[in-house]
Amino acid sequence: MENKCENLSLYIIDELTAREKEQYERHLRMCAHCQHELESLQETWQSLFYEIEEVDVPETLKAEVMDFIFEKNEPVQREHKVETTKKSLIERFKFIFKKQFSPLSTGVAAVLIIGLAGLYWHNLHLKDTITALENEAVGPVQIVSTYALKGQGLAASANGNAYLLQEGSDISLVIELNNMPGTKDKEVYQVWLLKNGTRQNAGTLKPDQNGNGLITYRLPPAHSFDDIGITLEPNPNNTQPQGVKVMGTF
Amino acid sequence: MKSKTDEELMELIVQNHRQALEELYDRYVKLIYSFSLKISKGNTDKTKEIVQLVFLRLWTTKSTYNPAKGQFVNWLLTITRNIAIDLIRKEQKHKGTIPFELDEMQQIQDQQLEDVLQQVSRNLVKQQIQEAKRHLSEPQQRLINLLYWEGYSLSEIAELEKKPLGTIKSRLHQTLKKLRNYFSKETGGARHGK
Ligand SMILES: [Zn+2]
Numbered sequence: 073m074e075n076k077c078e079n080l081s082l083y084i085i086d087e088l089t090a091r092e093k094e095q096y097e098r099h100l101r102m103c104a105h106c107q108h109e110l111e112s113l114q115e116t117w118q119s120l121f122y123e124i125e126e127v128d129v130p131e132t133l134k135a136e137v138m139d140f141i142f143e144k145n146e147p148v149q150r151e152h153k154v155e156t157t158k159k160s161l162i163e164r165f166k167f168i169f170k171k172q173f174s175p176l177s178t179g180v181a182a183v184l185i186i187g188l189a190g191l192y193w194h195n196l197h198l199k200d201t202i203t204a205l206e207n208e209a210v211g212p213v214q215i216v217s218t219y220a221l222k223g224q225g226l227a228a229s230a231n232g233n234a235y236l237l238q239e240g241s242d243i244s245l246v247i248e249l250n251n252m253p254g255t256k257d258k259e260v261y262q263v264w265l266l267k268n269g270t271r272q273n274a275g276t277l278k279p280d281q282n283g284n285g286l287i288t289y290r291l292p293p294a295h296s297f298d299d300i301g302i303t304l305e306p307n308p309n310n311t312q313p314q315g316v317k318v319m320g321t322f
Numbered sequence: 323m324k325s326k327t328d329e330e331l332m333e334l335i336v337q338n339h340r341q342a343l344e345e346l347y348d349r350y351v352k353l354i355y356s357f358s359l360k361i362s363k364g365n366t367d368k369t370k371e372i373v374q375l376v377f378l379r380l381w382t383t384k385s386t387y388n389p390a391k392g393q394f395v396n397w398l399l400t401i402t403r404n405i406a407i408d409l410i411r412k413e414q415k416h417k418g419t420i421p422f423e424l425d426e427m428q429q430i431q432d433q434q435l436e437d438v439l440q441q442v443s444r445n446l447v448k449q450q451i452q453e454a455k456r457h458l459s460e461p462q463q464r465l466i467n468l469l470y471w472e473g474y475s476l477s478e479i480a481e482l483e484k485k486p487l488g489t490i491k492s493r494l495h496q497t498l499k500k501l502r503n504y505f506s507k508e509t510g511g512a513r514h515g516k
Contacts (some may be wrong), residue, residue, distance in 0.1 A: 078491065078492075078495070081494045081495040082476070082494075082500055084498070085476075085494070086392075086404075087475060110500050113394075113498045113502055115396075117470075117498060118399065118400065118435070118504040119451060119505070120451060120466065121357060121403065122451060123360075124353075124356045124359075124360045124448070125356060126352060126353075126356045127352075127355065127356050127359055128445065129352055130349050130366075130504075130508050131368065133351070133373065136345075136370065137347065137351075137370075137373055137374050138344065141343070141377060141381050142340065142376050170363075206375065256376060281452075299406070
């Protein structure tokens with residue numbers, strides 16, 4: 073690894089001068105080490121973008137943006153330039169993005185998830201879910217039902233939504249929670265599915281520093297439930313709740 | 323328009339098709355808006371300015387997006403960040419830092435399934451990033467935040483941290499590698515995507 077390789081990170085974050093950039097690009101063409109590192113480090117840098125809270129866009133913004141562009145800027149005559157493109161890439165784009173506008177399948181959703189950031193998945197539970205989704209025959213997914221969750225007691229300010237998604241005979245529960253108080257040490261929030269007085273453990277989560285949490289749970293075959301309850305447990309992996317209930321469907 | 327790929331829309335934009343720009347707006351405004359709101363620390367006026375400039379750049383851009391260089395969405399997000407950082411760097415000269423504040427995440431109520439899935443998928447990505455960031459040292463976390471979100475240059479960071487530029491450069495390299503390795507950990511080397 074020669075000296076020029078040090079500029080790899082600076083190239084990725086775009087902090088080289090035009091001259092340095094040109095020199096580095098020349099180096100890149102010949103350096104197997106940099107070529108090998110470039111793509112994954114670039115994806116890592118770009119994926120930082122997704123650490124955002126998604127918010128609703130004001131309805132009026134579109135008109136404001138379009139006015140800004142079309143009133144201030146007379147249409148300019150420009151050279152028509154058609155890029156020569158690689159077919160495989162176009163096909164890939166079509167595959168990922170066209171599906172956003174047609175009924176989604178979980179398989180496609182998984183591709184979309186992965187395609188969005190090109191990330192690796194380290195979370196085992198998540199990885200299993202996605203692998204399971206990917207391996208399935210592609211079919212339509214439906215939201216079977218939605219639930220609103222409301223906090224109580226310690227987590228009175230919390231709220232959330234749960235979605236039951238069905239693909240073929242498989243049913244997954246996706247729960248999203250907001251405004252959750254933080255957890256200490258080993259404390260976790262644990263999700264329970266309630267049916268006729270019995271409780272089924274549906275996983276645990278720790279909210280992020282903004283109080284948001286997300287959990288996906290694949291329901292066992294033919295499993296149904298009436299309500300969702302969430303408790304604050306002193307430690308993970310309890311089969312029966314020990315802590316107090318802090319959230320539930322209503 | 324809805325059936326067109328992003329790439330086809332960009333070609334239409336080069337030929338001055340306004341509807342193609344509107345379609346791209348519909349597809350990506352939520353991402354761009356949310357990002358701009360975060361990077362401008364909840365300032366909605368500045369957020370609007372960034373969004374306007376991003377779409378203006380798309381409309382007037384002479385060099386079309388080049389698919390050989392990567393995914394459209396990454397290209398778009400890079401443009402967005404560059405515009406936002408330019409704006410922030412201009413402001414930084416006049417102001418100190420403002421406390422970081424964000425609007426609460428909007429609840430999803432009766433959105434379409436695809437919205438739900440997209441929202442969920444991005445949240446998953448976000449969790450991955452936050453999880454990976456937790457494994458960075460304090461100085462590494464500070465570096466990423468100053469560099470990525472606050473828009474400081476490496477030499478400005480070197481000054482802030484009272485460290486030689488070379489140290490900050492190698493810290494950056496280590497940090498990116500650590501984040502990447504954390505993303506790839508426990509997948510058994512199985513790579514999704516491309
Ligand atoms: Zn090299």
